Amino acid sequence: MYLATEQQRGVTRYRIRISVQTDKDLYASQTVFDLGPDPCRFFNIVAEHCVIFDDALLSALQDAEIRRPADELEKLLFAFFPQDVQQRLLLFRDRGIKYKGPLSPEEKEQIQRQVHIVDKRRLYYLRYGAVDQSRLYRLNEKCCRPLIGQSRDEREYYFREQEKVLEPGMYLQYVYAIFNLCRHFQQSFASWLPEALPRDEIGRHLKEALRLLQLDTSFWQAEKAGEQLHPHLQHYLWMLRNFVPRTASFQQRFAEDFIAGRRQFKWPERKTPTASPEKFKEIWGVSREQLQAMSQRELTRLYRKKALELHPDKGGDAELFIVMREIYTALSKK
Structure with a gap:
């Protein structure tokens, strides 16, 4: 048994429903009682903490074969009770709960x-x-x-x-x-x-x-x-x-x-450093076209040979060595 709500023209209506088995493992909802927009109309508070429910409501639940309908209604409509009544009922609400144990097959x-x-x-x-x-x-x-x-x-x-x-x-x-x-x-x-x-x-x-x-x-x-x-x-x-x-x-x-x-972010396009044909010939000993036509293995062999000649530690020109290294790096990436 559960409490369902439905909006009608901006007004919330409350209905008590149950799940009914229609076939094996198939269940449908069925409305047992319509509480309308104000469920508080169907119970009275007596002696500050005793809740008495409407006879028509209890009768409808009994016809639906709900066991202990008063106890079930107390849980279902608990949110509609006054706050002081809720505090008193909380002292006794969960005392009857038993551990259900492991799941059965x-x-x-x-x-x-x-x-x-x-x-x-x-x-x-x-x-x-x-x-x-x-x-x-x-x-x-x-x-x-x-x-x-x-x-x-x-x-x-x-x-x-x-x-x-x-x-x-x-x-x-x-x-x-x-x-x-x-x-x-x-x-x-x-x-x-x-x-x-x-x-x-x-x-x-x-x-x-x-x-x-x-x-x-x-x-x-x-x-x-x-x-x-x-x-x-x-x-x-x-x-x-x-x-x-x-x-x-x-x-x-x-x-x-x-x-x-x-x-x-985009990586900048790597461009081959520019050098005049004369400087290119001075550094590599070959023309730009010949250098670009070389395989990676030939290019590396020539680079290592020229690096020994132009490296500053070997007495070479530092500026020419830097240009040569940039050209080699650019050509190796292609």
């Missing part, structure tokens, strides 16, 4: 069949904060246990609740990681630093990933996605638009400076 099989890869990526990021999803196989399968037997609608509301821990500065990393957008980029830092990548390209690849997910029947199970992009998927476009960059880290500044430098 049946649960492991259900996880393999029911949990979509996008769900696993979301769990992996929310648990470890890892943009690089190359070690997704290390995700503890116990993290997937709450998703067993849930419809797509219930799962999306589950993740919506989990995503409340994300700050606006983490939105870009989150959508980049869960839709595996790094596969579209060739930069060496693409797997871990999406902030340094072009935002418009990330947005374009995200829209394409959402379009494909809209058509993925294994993702929606027994739900109908519709022709237009589903509101559950529109949520991730909203995340990308509302991303607020955090204070730049050293890695981000380094990557941005590196990219900017590669875009602006």
Whole structure:
């Protein structure tokens, strides 16, 4: 059982829904009770901390075969209680929780069949904060246990609740990681630093990933996605638009400076130093055309011979030696 919301003419309406199995490993959502825009109408506070729920609401949950409906409603509508009531109830809220132990073989099989890869990526990021999803196989399968037997609608509301821990500065990393957008980029830092990548390209690849997910029947199970992009998927476009960059880290500044430098800097073209034909003949003993026609081996042999003659340590002319070395370096690069 979970609480769903729906926007109608700018007003938020609340509905209590459950997941119903329609086929093996296929679940659909079903509305049990419409709370309207104000769920507070369906409970009263008695003796400062005792919550009494509406009889019609309890009856609807009993008809849906919800066990201990009052306790479930207390968890579901906890956020609507007055703050002083919340503080009192927190003292007793989690006392009945028991350790569920390791996964059974049946649960492991259900996880393999029911949990979509996008769900696993979301769990992996929310648990470890890892943009690089190359070690997704290390995700503890116990993290997937709450998703067993849930419809797509219930799962999306589950993740919506989990995503409340994300700050606006983490939105870009989150959508980049869960839709595996790094596969579209060739930069060496693409797997871990999406902030340094072009935002418009990330947005374009995200829209394409959402379009494909809209058509993925294994993702929606027994739900109908519709022709237009589903509101559950529109949520991730909203995340990308509302991303607020955090204070730049050293890695981000380094990557941005590196990219900017590669875009602006160009190695200057190496040109053969100019020398008059007479000086060229004086240095090398051959003409420019003859020198350019030589192989690398012949050029090196001649250079070493002339270097012994022109080197300043051997009593040669320092200026001519420098010109000769520049000409040799330029010709060797060709």
